[in-house]
Amino acid sequence: MGVALTRSAQWSAAGYGTRTLEITPLNEAILKEIIVFVASFIYKHPQEAKYVFVEPLEWKTNLDPSAFESGYIVSETTVKSEEVDKDGQPLLSVSVPHIRVRSFGQLSRLLLTAKDMKLKEAQACIEANRDPVTKILGLDYNTMKEDTSVVNILDKITKDEDPESEIKMKLGMLLKQLDLHLLNHSLKHISLEIRLNPTIVKNDIELLKHFSGKGEQTVLESIDYTSDYEFSNGCRAPPWRQIHGEICYVLVKPHDVETLCITCSAEGVFLNGGKTDDEGEINYERKSEIYKDLVTFLKERSAKFSENMSKQDVRFSGEWKKKEALKEAPKKEEAAALQKALPASGKSVLEKNYINFGKSQMTKRLQPSLNWKATFDFKDKGASKDTQEEKHGRRLERSGPPVSPRRSQLVRKSAEKIEEIISESSSESEEDEEPPDHHQEANAGLPSEYWQIQKLVKYLKGGNQTATVIALCSMQDFNLAQETCQLAIRDVGGLEVLINLLDTDEVKCKIGSLKILKEISHNPQIRRNIVDLGGLPIMVNILDSPHKSLKCLAAETIANVAKFRRARRAVRRHGGITKLVALLDCAQNSGEPSQSSLYDARDVEVARCGALALWSCSKSYENKEAIRKAGGIPLLAGLLKTSHENMLIPVVGTLQECASEESYRTAIKAERIIENLVKNLNSENEQLQEHCAMAIYQCAEDKETRDLVRLHGGLKPLASLLNNTDNKERLAAVTGAIWKCSISKENVTKFREYKAIETLVGLLTDQPEEVLVNVVGALGECCQEYENRVLVRKCGGIQPLVNLLIGINQTLLVNVTKAVGACALEPESMMIIDRLDGVRLLWSLLKNPHPDVKASAAWALCPCIQNAKDAGEMVRSFVGGLELVVNLLRSDNKEVLASVCAAITNIAKDQENLAVITDHGVVPLLSKLANTNNDKLRRHLAEAISRCCMWGRNRAAFGEYKAVAPLVRYLKSNDTRVHQATAQALYQLSEDADNCITMHENGAVKLLLDMVGSPDQDLQEAAAGCIYNIRKLALATEKARYT
């Protein structure tokens, strides 16, 4: 089964609307051929039969597991082959009705097993696997197809020592043979029932066009449509001819005969009466036999065509793809990358291919499919494919290269677990993915707990409240933290019963049930099941109960369950947030009726549980809003004053989550929460410290808050916490707080006093990324001051910083580039950076796909170029570097543009480099940017323009590209720095007479006159110079007029 499969779909286009193959004689014939090929494969090519597919072929089978005999491990619903790959995964596995096969050997055997169901199985397989070749050989097979010339393949085989790729290659060849065979075979069928349609005709013509032109090698001199207009159905024939089934008319000029005017109709291709010369009308009458397609027709008509065509035939299909590839240049690069990956030795080949496969899938996501065979029913198929790929791509992003779909599921699951456990703020998008329910593999290995729990659940269901309570208490004796028990409760239907119990009036039952739910809801799957069963609204209602212990338990359970978005939404929708906030209030007014000493629970405990639940809920944006609206902040602030650690952690946790919102930060300032946060930094509890630091990190976006932290003496504990590096989470939070605090200069001074900078430099190595991001961010801020730059250099901080430039984490890169840029301001540090090749690294970050990184790297380059010795020479030494920079001016990100302009300003200080960037077209690109309202961009753009004026006829060129008029308008900006840069630029531009005229016309003189009165000397000077130039020109013209 190979390429032809997809092609077979093509030929039966009418029957290939959705995802099923219609039973047409042609399809049946193709399927039979495929079956013969596959069934005999194991005998004919025993070695290749063992090759393990890159991806398994998966489909729904109708076979009964019992049909499998020796060589398989058969159970009631599953089958596994005894043959396994090197990872121990079975090459064939069935879990009714899904089947996965990963080698030809297994496919052959499967067909033998299938007996009279062969046809159905083959069909199902092909329907489910639209592109089997890619699955079998991996995406890199496409590269092979691109240069199908045999020489190349042989070359590759001889070069390639690796046996696996050799087998792969052979397999590829075999599939190609089958493909060819199928093609020929089906041609016979096709010739019987010719039905052309616009797309086929169009493809044919496109292809032929590609091969036509002048010269002996081409098949035709020219081929053209008679009409350029294409109707929406793809036909070009006029409507009144379309009803005859005619699709379009083509003028073909073969090498050896006269121009032929050909009608392409649904019946086939024939010669018509030709174009009448006078009116350009076509004589539609048929003048020849009907041929099945254009190529056959032309072969018949033109000897040269058929001769050249047969030459081409060998690489016919290859060329077709090449044509496709030409359209998508990036595609080719990718292919090249894959090709590179291929010769890599040993086992890594496969893995590498996997990675590349994943990558290319991701990059391909939105591009049309390369698969030329797919162009046929491109529209509907392309769409579905894209979404498929998108899904796939996303999964990859989350879990890395898929070793096998099953493994990746596991990886994803564990990733999700981690994600849910760590308290990350509301990145709501990713959290919503539901983990797959993993079912009990088999009933065999059930632990004894399972049966005991099953019995207890039976009593829960069928007992009165006394029995229920006993069963509940007994259930608590199981290790409910253990997943087997949790899942056992669910699997025997215990969750439904427990949730039902919550809806009763029996307080004891509710308490017992909640106690269990609280424990088992630590399991992510159980959480989802609880939400699915509608447990949350009931628990939210319980929050109203007068029983404190009930409230506590309900709140605690909610805290556990609301770890994912859907649950949080459910809590909010049912008014849970308001009720939870009300719980916080308990601690203040203890006048609540305490029902009886039996159910006595401390009010503090209630508030604690409420805070705990709010903490979980506060990970969703809407919930933060809801908490604020319910008046949660003052209550949280009140609770913060207590000294119970247990209470403080959830309270600070909630605040820390919520502080990501601007409104909260304002409220936090207003409620004087910072003071207490700082106080708790000194606590003994690491978790509390962590959350306090985290909250400070969130809040310190704002200058006032940063000052508050300092005033309350929070910087010292932060600095001292840096020395304890064991708890990475806390370290990340502390470094984060330091980073944000160090945005204020006064704080930096304090930090220096506390020797925090030295410690920070020490943290540049061997730390997890979250810590590094913050450490580097903090250093970046500290290095804005000269003393600290020196300090960082002396502590040996430059080397690790430069080393970090190779990372991939975007946030980290943004911070590192900023820090390196800040260090580069100091000449001695710059020398070190230069020696470590840091500038080259920065430069290569300009290629980073993320605009923030690009911008940050470009900003960092500015001081580097400024302070490096032989900056010009250094810049030139980066091959393609200048072109890269100039091309970045095409970006649509304002920050990138501004930073690149700044970089260009620095680059252009060197005459030779200025010449090079002028050659790369910097002038029109800069001119195009001139119409902007962004003051930052304006300033740097004006600086760049003023620098670039220094070369050749760039001054005039700026005028020609209409950069002058917008520049004049910059003078109306409110930013004096913009004025200064603009005046400089205008001064430079005014050396050109035409520019002076433009300036004058745009009223520059009056604006410049105002600038002359500015206290800024540079501005004054530039403005005056510009006016001088304009005036000189005016005088000259006047003089010329009178003489």
Added chain:
Amino acid sequence: MNRKKLQKLTDTLTKNCKHLFRGFDKDNDGYVNVSEWIYGLSVFLRGTLEEKMKYCFEVFDLNGDGFISKEEMFHMLKNSLLKQPSEEDPDEGIKDLVEITLKKMDHDHDGKLSFTDYEQAVREETLLLEAFGPCLPDPKSHMEFEAQVFKDPNEFNDI
């Protein structure tokens, strides 16, 4: 307070408590006198956990030998499971339940519950206070009772 009203009150209070009388009638003379009545109510409405445990244990200890035996448990629990017609032995479930309870509460493994066993288990899990059937007023009727008798429950709340 007229007679009828009091009757109604006690009804609400003792709806579920079949062993109420025996618990109240301390001197076993067949009557509940005033002091017994007051004492009983006190346990019911304001009793500490110890008092309640003591009271419940006395109620559960049907023959008053200081232990709750398996037989007693069986007797008390025999109606606690719905009879399922499919079950071969309807008592099987009850027996099993008794075993479960013993496993949970019988800390000295002597096959019967002493007060110490009971106390320990209840302290671990207050839900087990009424392990063998309700013998205290449930909170709802408790509240209703107080509401009717004292009109304003909060008034006496802070005792």
